[in-house]
Amino acid sequence: MAVEKKWIVKEPGNPALVRQLSAELGIDQTLANLLVQRNIKSAQEARAFLRPQLDQLHDPFLMKDMNLAVDRLSRALNTKEKILIYGDYDVDGTTAVSLVYSFLRKYGEDNLDYYIPNRYTEGYGISYKGIDYAHENGFTLIIALDCGIKAVEKVQYGAERGIDFIICDHHLPDDRLPEACAVLDPKRTDCSYPFDDLSGCGVGFKFMQAFAMIKGIPFDNLLSLLDLLVVSIASDLVSITGENRVLAYYGLKQLNQSPRKGLLSIIKLSGLEKHMITIDDIVFKIGPRINAAGRMESGKTAVDLLTSRNDNDARIIGDTINTHNNDRKNEDRKITFEAVEMASKVKDFAGMKSTVVYNPDWHKGVLGIVASRLVESYYRPTIVLCKSNGFITGSARSIPGFDLYEAIESCSDMLENFGGHMYAAGLTLKEENFDRFKRRFEDYVTSKITTEILTPVINIDTYLDFKQITPRFFNVLKQFQPFGPGNLSPVFISEKVYDNGNGRKVGSDSGHLKLELIQEDDFHRHISAIAFNRSEHFEHLKSGNPVDICYSIAENYYRGIANIQLRVRDIKLVEEPF
Numbered sequence: 051m052a053v054e055k056k057w058i059v060k061e062p063g064n065p066a067l068v069r070q071l072s073a074e075l076g077i078d079q080t081l082a083n084l085l086v087q088r089n090i091k092s093a094q095e096a097r098a099f100l101r102p103q104l105d106q107l108h109d110p111f112l113m114k115d116m117n118l119a120v121d122r123l124s125r126a127l128n129t130k131e132k133i134l135i136y137g138d139y140d141v142d143g144t145t146a147v148s149l150v151y152s153f154l155r156k157y158g159e160d161n162l163d164y165y166i167p168n169r170y171t172e173g174y175g176i177s178y179k180g181i182d183y184a185h186e187n188g189f190t191l192i193i194a195l196d197c198g199i200k201a202v203e204k205v206q207y208g209a210e211r212g213i214d215f216i217i218c219d220h221h222l223p224d225d226r227l228p229e230a231c232a233v234l235d236p237k238r239t240d241c242s243y244p245f246d247d248l249s250g251c252g253v254g255f256k257f258m259q260a261f262a263m264i265k266g267i268p269f270d271n272l273l274s275l276l277d278l279l280v281v282s283i284a285s286d287l288v289s290i291t292g293e294n295r296v297l298a299y300y301g302l303k304q305l306n307q308s309p310r311k312g313l314l315s316i317i318k319l320s321g322l323e324k325h326m327i328t329i330d331d332i333v334f335k336i337g338p339r340i341n342a343a344g345r346m347e348s349g350k351t352a353v354d355l356l357t358s359r360n361d362n363d364a365r366i367i368g369d370t371i372n373t374h375n376n377d378r379k380n381e382d383r384k385i386t387f388e389a390v391e392m393a394s395k396v397k398d399f400a401g402m403k404s405t406v407v408y409n410p411d412w413h414k415g416v417l418g419i420v421a422s423r424l425v426e427s428y429y430r431p432t433i434v435l436c437k438s439n440g441f442i443t444g445s446a447r448s449i450p451g452f453d454l455y456e457a458i459e460s461c462s463d464m465l466e467n468f469g470g471h472m473y474a475a476g477l478t479l480k481e482e483n484f485d486r487f488k489r490r491f492e493d494y495v496t497s498k499i500t501t502e503i504l505t506p507v508i509n510i511d512t513y514l515d516f517k518q519i520t521p522r523f524f525n526v527l528k529q530f531q532p533f534g535p536g537n538l539s540p541v542f543i544s545e546k547v548y549d550n551g552n553g554r555k556v557g558s559d560s561g562h563l564k565l566e567l568i569q570e571d572d573f574h575r576h577i578s579a580i581a582f583n584r585s586e587h588f589e590h591l592k593s594g595n596p597v598d599i600c601y602s603i604a605e606n607y608y609r610g611i612a613n614i615q616l617r618v619r620d621i622k623l624v625e626e627p628f
């Protein structure tokens with residue numbers, strides 16, 4: 051069941067400004083238009099955007115409490131207090147702990163240690179168990195990273211045991227802040243730091259930058275930390291704008307040129323060794339492998355890897371993490387396959403507006419990702435359930451514009467428990483209520499959802515002709531990187547393109563198309579393109595018929611050599627009049 055997508059082309063930028071930038075920078079008007087659409091207003095702003103500089107980073111002392119944090123840390127190091135570096139088990143938390151630990155160990159390794167709470171027994175955030183561990187082992191300062199902004203009672207509990215806290219968080223604070231020595235969080239309402247979308251690891255980095263400034267340590271000594279920082283920025287899905295874009299730019303440089311041993315081992319295991327690693331590579335390949343460590347016995351494994359100074363240790367820990375990640379991926383795939391089979395066998399499935407599937411034996415840990423996969427395939431609100439502790443429990447995912455939480459809430463009388471927000475939720479119910487719940491949920495979705503919401507949208511930046519895609523064009527376009535939330539890879543439309551006859555089906559089930567595309571007034575040159583899951587258009591293209599495509603432009607690496615390749619996002623058949 052292929053879902054027809056709606057293409058929406060953005061408003062072009064102000065034409066006078068586009069012409070001006072194009073002339074002043076000597077670039078194609080289409081590129082100038084992309085800059086204007088990104089809110090760039092002068093050639094100077096454009097240069098700053100295209101060539102990020104480290105001096106664009108903000109002064110860390112603009113962050114509220116930074117002085118207090120640096121003073122407390124300096125005192126602890128001077129008096130050889132024991133310091134515990136504490137962070138969550140996800141990628142942001144473990145990279146943050148690794149960043150602060152690997153920097154500070156140069157200034158007092160003997161008194162430093164780190165602690166990652168157990169995902170299953172302690173959960174997110176600062177735990178009482180963690181504080182007890184600190185107390186029993188003589189730590190008197192905890193640096194909490196990527197967590198702690200709401201830990202009012204926990205910080206109090208620590209204070210009663212002689213433990214101080216420095217909190218470095220990026221989550222939204224409550225009205226009442228914990229009474230720590232310092233609370234660094236750019237989202238504090240009384241913090242006037244100019245950029246509030248740092249990752250948790252980013253807040254930890256700003257802390258180390260401030261510490262280095264006070265100690266007279268040159269900024270260059272911090273550059274080796276940026277490989278960790280870019281991994282957090284990509285994995286925590288913070289925006290790639292402002293200060294994050296500068297940090298991500300230099301972070302990718304570090305990650306590609308001289309990654310730390312632990313990251314190099316993950317890069318090798320991900321098959322990225324000869325690639326120019328991008329934000330997407332981190333999101334889809336590097337991040338999940340670090341996350342896999344958080345799912346093992348201890349999230350500490352991730353920090354062990356990311357701070358390892360020994361090639362052999364890094365390789366061994368990396369291998370273990372990779373095995374766990376592969377196990378989980380196999381589990382995902384198996385359950386997704388079973389869920390698709392089950393869904394498609396439901397009577398009148400095509401006419402329904404929601405997908406609800408249940409199998410008592412599925413593994414609870416992967417239901418969220420399976421629900422997301424089903425949303426990708428069928429594009430409608432989806433719930434995937436299994437049996438746990440005698441109840442039916444599971445994860446729900448929505449599509450843009452549909453409030454899933456409200457839909458679940460409307461069935462609350464049949465539920466034991468539920469929680470979440472508009473796009474993602476969790477729920478628990480008794481087995482005897484399942485059939486009734488499924489019907490009511492479908493009825494509710496049917497009554498509320500519109501054809502408009504059920505039509506997926508592709509946002510397109512602008513039109514482009516193949517003859518505009520020159521090496522120079524691509525070189526400038528590359529400088530729009532790093533791409534990610536807030537700075538997406540531009541999507542173009544080209545109309546009436548043909549395959550030159552060399553196109554073929556590729557992939558293990560021949561589901562993808564590898565094409566060599568030409569455009570009507572430029573038959574001499576072809577551009578290679580890949581269209582994932584679009585093999586249904588093969589016959590149409592093979593017979594020499596034109597299509598309209600929308601796509602982004604990327605580099606494809608084959609045996610270490612980079613070539614321009616169009617990543618086709620969608621194809622529309624052009625009906626030729628006779």
Ligand SMILES: [Mn+2]
Binds near residue numbers: 142196220249251
């Ligand atoms: Mn975070």
